[in-house]
Amino acid sequence: MNRRGFFKLCGVAAGSTALATRANAGVARASTVSSKDDPYGILIDTTKCVGCNSCSEACAEAHGLPEPNTDEDVLKDTTVTQWTVINKFAVEDEDIYVKRQCMHCIEPACVSACLTEAMHKNEDGAVVWDADRCMGCRYCMVSCPFDIPKYEYGSNNPKVQKCIRCFELTEVGKVPACVDACPEEAITFGRRSELLAEGHKRIAESPDDYVNHIYGEREAGGTAMLYLASVPFEQLGFRTDLGTRSYPEYTKEFLYAVPFLLAGVPAALLGMSRATSGKHDDSIDLDQEG
Amino acid sequence: MSTTTSDLGLELAPRRQGFFRFLLSQLKPRGRLLTPFNMISIPVMLLAAGILVIRFADGLGAVTNLSDAFPWGIWKAFNVIAGVAFAGGAYVLCFMVYVLGLKKYEPAVRVTVLSGFLAYCFYAGALILELGKPWEIMNPLIGDGFGLSSVLFLVAWHFVLYITAAFVEFSPAIAEWAGAPRLRRVLKGMTLGAVVLGIALSMLHQSGLGALFLMAGPKIHPLWFSEFIPILFFVSSIFAGLSMVIVEGSISRKVFNGAMDEEHRKSHRAILLGLSRICAGTMIAYLMMQVIAFVHGHDGASLTGAMGAWWLVEILGFTALPCVLFIVALRRQHLGLVRIAGVMTVVGVLLNRLNVSLIAYRWDHPNHYVPTWMEVVVAVAIIFAQIWVLRWAITRMPVLRRSPAWAETDDARRGLKH
Numbered sequence: 001m002n003r004r005g006f007f008k009l010c011g012v013a014a015g016s017t018a019l020a021t022r023a024n025a026g027v028a029r030a031s032t033v034s035s036k037d038d039p040y041g042i043l044i045d046t047t048k049c050v051g052c053n054s055c056s057e058a059c060a061e062a063h064g065l066p067e068p069n070t071d072e073d074v075l076k077d078t079t080v081t082q083w084t085v086i087n088k089f090a091v092e093d094e095d096i097y098v099k100r101q102c103m104h105c106i107e108p109a110c111v112s113a114c115l116t117e118a119m120h121k122n123e124d125g126a127v128v129w130d131a132d133r134c135m136g137c138r139y140c141m142v143s144c145p146f147d148i149p150k151y152e153y154g155s156n157n158p159k160v161q162k163c164i165r166c167f168e169l170t171e172v173g174k175v176p177a178c179v180d181a182c183p184e185e186a187i188t189f190g191r192r193s194e195l196l197a198e199g200h201k202r203i204a205e206s207p208d209d210y211v212n213h214i215y216g217e218r219e220a221g222g223t224a225m226l227y228l229a230s231v232p233f234e235q236l237g238f239r240t241d242l243g244t245r246s247y248p249e250y251t252k253e254f255l256y257a258v259p260f261l262l263a264g265v266p267a268a269l270l271g272m273s274r275a276t277s278g279k280h281d282d283s284i285d286l287d288q289e290g
Numbered sequence: 291m292s293t294t295t296s297d298l299g300l301e302l303a304p305r306r307q308g309f310f311r312f313l314l315s316q317l318k319p320r321g322r323l324l325t326p327f328n329m330i331s332i333p334v335m336l337l338a339a340g341i342l343v344i345r346f347a348d349g350l351g352a353v354t355n356l357s358d359a360f361p362w363g364i365w366k367a368f369n370v371i372a373g374v375a376f377a378g379g380a381y382v383l384c385f386m387v388y389v390l391g392l393k394k395y396e397p398a399v400r401v402t403v404l405s406g407f408l409a410y411c412f413y414a415g416a417l418i419l420e421l422g423k424p425w426e427i428m429n430p431l432i433g434d435g436f437g438l439s440s441v442l443f444l445v446a447w448h449f450v451l452y453i454t455a456a457f458v459e460f461s462p463a464i465a466e467w468a469g470a471p472r473l474r475r476v477l478k479g480m481t482l483g484a485v486v487l488g489i490a491l492s493m494l495h496q497s498g499l500g501a502l503f504l505m506a507g508p509k510i511h512p513l514w515f516s517e518f519i520p521i522l523f524f525v526s527s528i529f530a531g532l533s534m535v536i537v538e539g540s541i542s543r544k545v546f547n548g549a550m551d552e553e554h555r556k557s558h559r560a561i562l563l564g565l566s567r568i569c570a571g572t573m574i575a576y577l578m579m580q581v582i583a584f585v586h587g588h589d590g591a592s593l594t595g596a597m598g599a600w601w602l603v604e605i606l607g608f609t610a611l612p613c614v615l616f617i618v619a620l621r622r623q624h625l626g627l628v629r630i631a632g633v634m635t636v637v638g639v640l641l642n643r644l645n646v647s648l649i650a651y652r653w654d655h656p657n658h659y660v661p662t663w664m665e666v667v668v669a670v671a672i673i674f675a676q677i678w679v680l681r682w683a684i685t686r687m688p689v690l691r692r693s694p695a696w697a698e699t700d701d702a703r704r705g706l707k708h
Contacts, residue, residue, distance in 0.1 A: 077358070111439075113440055114437045115440040117436065133426065134423060135423050135424065135429055136421045137421055137442060138362065138422065142503075142505070142506050143506060145508060147359070152422075153357070156347060157423065158423065239508065242508060247505050254498070258444060262491075265486070265493065269389050269486040270482070270486050276391040
């Protein structure tokens, strides 16, 4: 290889390393989300919920959404205009009501999926969405293990819609609308560590009333929304096959491989190209350039 | 006929008019207008244009069956995710010719790189139609918000960079068409750099399209999902791309016979047989990986039922069978069989991509996504539009024929091998 060839090779390597470091920075930043150690969360005790729908009505009012669907006879999903729903499950002659909304994961799949940082996590742990950045790829919807982000397909300037955990209220020291509206104190707002302690205390005090499991403590790497229940969670429409690994972890290995490949492959290929061209005789180059 | 001499001392083709008059003359249609292809493709493209007006006026919901459970439809699954796999021939052939120096495949490089470049342009177009707010598409590129931990961010960047690299790889043909020897020298000097970066970028975005689904694991039928999905996507893009070269090459040979020179016609057979060998080899590797992924996560019981049978159709019927056909075709040196195997492989990879991103995605959902006729029309119109541009370039630029004499003289003088 002659001197010019060497510089060319260095150039390619440097260029691709620049690209590679950019990718690396992303991986590093994805992992810092977990260092937001103690976000605000909500503890939902399904044994206390009576299905009055005060929470979904308060949610609609707080966010200017239309009258919520409170039909008990159908299994409801959240929609673009209803960010929380109450579903009824009949288990062993007992009606159990389960509130459903965004889980506000500790390391959210939707946030790591978003290529414009439109979906992001607030300082206090609320997962929120920024209309100015979103380009509407809907990868957040593909990635979310709880199928929470909903899309305005009927609009020519569509938005992603979901529970924002009333971050505007909690920023000024108030509690989310649904928590404030609950007459049964089935929903509790607080720091996640305090809510977990409270949940474990309730389980310990009344082991006959609860299954020994707080849904959201470990699911999908942990969520800020936590659930207590009297029966196993799979009977209440919860996905119990999500694992305890945080979702961004699943793509981390791939993202780590990117800088290695970008830095190494072009240089290796240039070398191969030179080795097979038969044009450069290294011994002559050595004589000439010494 | 008089010829002009360029400032590099090269004999150029006669060109008395200015560049814009030349361009205008080149844009005029050539050949018959009422061919069967035109009579089908023109109405389809016009219809698609009308559908797109509705799409941008009233939103995606007005023309598509997209829903909250199925946020990605066929514009993404068929045009982008499957289409990109079939454009993989460009980076594989570039590797063989420019990196390994296999001159035998040189006649197939330009047309493959051109097809690949156009495929990426038009599939980027499909992606834009499918975005809810396409006017924000520059955000991840100019830095309004760098979603660095997103696989899609990487795929988007690699898409843009690869389109640039593919354009640089093809650009000497444009310079030859425009009669610009100085420009051609500069562009030619950039080829190897574009090729090596292009290969790295291709490896990453081909596998990246698979990695997109790593966070959708529980939503995809286990037979189509494993943590190996990025590697499976990358390896299958090799034989997907080369099978497309075989199929396209066989069609071009009939359709573009007039734009093809003797060297290209003669090399056709040897190239097709050589590519069959690579297809067979990579398909064996791919099948072994599929088997490993299968025994890792499953037992025989998961093959029962409709989805199990459907998986076997894809793996045995449209991957293993065409692989065997490639091998038989090689033994008998039988081009007809090579083409059949090529078409079957294309179907197999198409099935795989559609299965991962649509059919096995939420396979158990009661209201599974089925595209509207309007989505199908637009998806097909995108392919037609791509073929129109490809045809325009092939009939005008030195794609399936030798470079003009002045270009070859210049290369010979400078001792370049390509």
